[in-house]
Amino acid sequence: MKIKNLKITADAKAHFEPSDYFRRWSKQEIFGNDQPMEIDLGCGDGKFLLEMAAHFPQTNFLAVERLQGRVARVVRDADRAGLSNVRVLKLESLYTVEWLLEPGSVSRLHLLCPDPWPKAKHHRNRLVQRPFLQAVWDALEEGGEFLFKTDHEEYYDWACEQVVDFGSYVTVPWAEDDFFYPKTDFQLQWEAEGKTLQALRCQKTQRWMRRFAIGVGEWRLACIGSWGRCCCWFLWCRGWRKPSRGVGGKVHWASDLAGIEMRRNGSLSTARTSMR
Numbered sequence: 001m002k003i004k005n006l007k008i009t010a011d012a013k014a015h016f017e018p019s020d021y022f023r024r025w026s027k028q029e030i031f032g033n034d035q036p037m038e039i040d041l042g043c044g045d046g047k048f049l050l051e052m053a054a055h056f057p058q059t060n061f062l063a064v065e066r067l068q069g070r071v072a073r074v075v076r077d078a079d080r081a082g083l084s085n086v087r088v089l090k091l092e093s094l095y096t097v098e099w100l101l102e103p104g105s106v107s108r109l110h111l112l113c114p115d116p117w118p119k120a121k122h123h124r125n126r127l128v129q130r131p132f133l134q135a136v137w138d139a140l141e142e143g144g145e146f147l148f149k150t151d152h153e154e155y156y157d158w159a160c161e162q163v164v165d166f167g168s169y170v171t172v173p174w175a176e177d178d179f180f181y182p183k184t185d186f187q188l189q190w191e192a193e194g195k196t197l198q199a200l201r202c203q204k205t206q207r208w209m210r211r212f213a214i215g216v217g218e219w220r221l222a223c224i225g226s227w228g229r230c231c232c233w234f235l236w237c238r239g240w241r242k243p244s245r246g247v248g249g250k251v252h253w254a255s256d257l258a259g260i261e262m263r264r265n266g267s268l269s270t271a272r273t274s275m276r
């Protein structure tokens with residue numbers, strides 16, 4: 001149901017309106033405590049956010065949404081449900097992650113069913129590209145995760161490529177029942193229309209675990225860890241890989257489990273391991 005002109009009252013507890021948009025805000029300042037913080041970018045009507053917050057009372061949830069009506073609605077619903085671990089911010093997603101959050105302060109960041117911008121001339125508006133991935137990487141704590149779902153196959157492939165190109169994430173298999181993860185309003189709507197969703201789960205690698213790999217024919221050579229100038233190398237043949245199925249029917253290869261990412265390397269063949 002659309003709610004027009006729903007106002008956010010001055011005493012709304014779940015509303016987060018920064019007094020200064022040109023500085024970073026700590027968890028302590030946003031929530032009044034140092035519990036882990038998760039971000040829901042483009043929360044829409046907030047079904048996912050509110051269910052997560054009710055299920056994980058020891059975790060803080062910051063929702064970011066640019067539409068006033070949706071923000072007001074989620075604020076109202078969070079307050080009615082007495083969820084003291086929810087804050088809703090009316091702001092643009094990239095700006096929030098890039099400029100408002102403290103580095104290393106986020107344990108998980110969710111981007112669920114974002115606008116796919118399907119036309120080629122609009123692709124530059126897509127959120128998942130290098131500046132966003134860099135901002136997310138900075139905001140995440142070590143081992144923190146970026147979780148992405150879309151029904152748009154081409155946007156999904158684009159996102160996988162952007163993640164692989166960016167490098168410093170490891171893709172992790174994500175089956176639907178791996179952990180508590182409620183469906184969003186849009187997901188329910190799209191599934192009712194017979195669409196399937198693709199899911200991507202990326203972990204921030206530790207600095208010393210920055211990885212890269214090169215491939216020639218069936219052979220792959222990967223740096224699986226580096227300490228200063230020293231590298232630990234791993235050589236393997238692609239035939240060894242054992243595929244397993246992930247969400248949306250995409251195959252995750254065993255080499256993904258080892259967290260090895262292929263990156264472009266001059267004239268040597270480029271390989272993409274995140275999803276095939």
Ligand SMILES: C[S@@+](CC[C@H](N)C(=O)[O-])C[C@H]1O[C@@H](n2cnc3c(N)ncnc32)[C@H](O)[C@@H]1O
Nearest residue numbers: 042043044065066067092093112113184185186
């Ligand atoms: C397709 S809806 C998905 C909503 C919700 N995540 C779900 O799955 O039900 C996308 C939402 O993101 C919001 N949105 C789109 N671009 C945004 C941006 N750059 N910053 C903040 N919110 C944005 C839209 O207003 C909309 O509510």
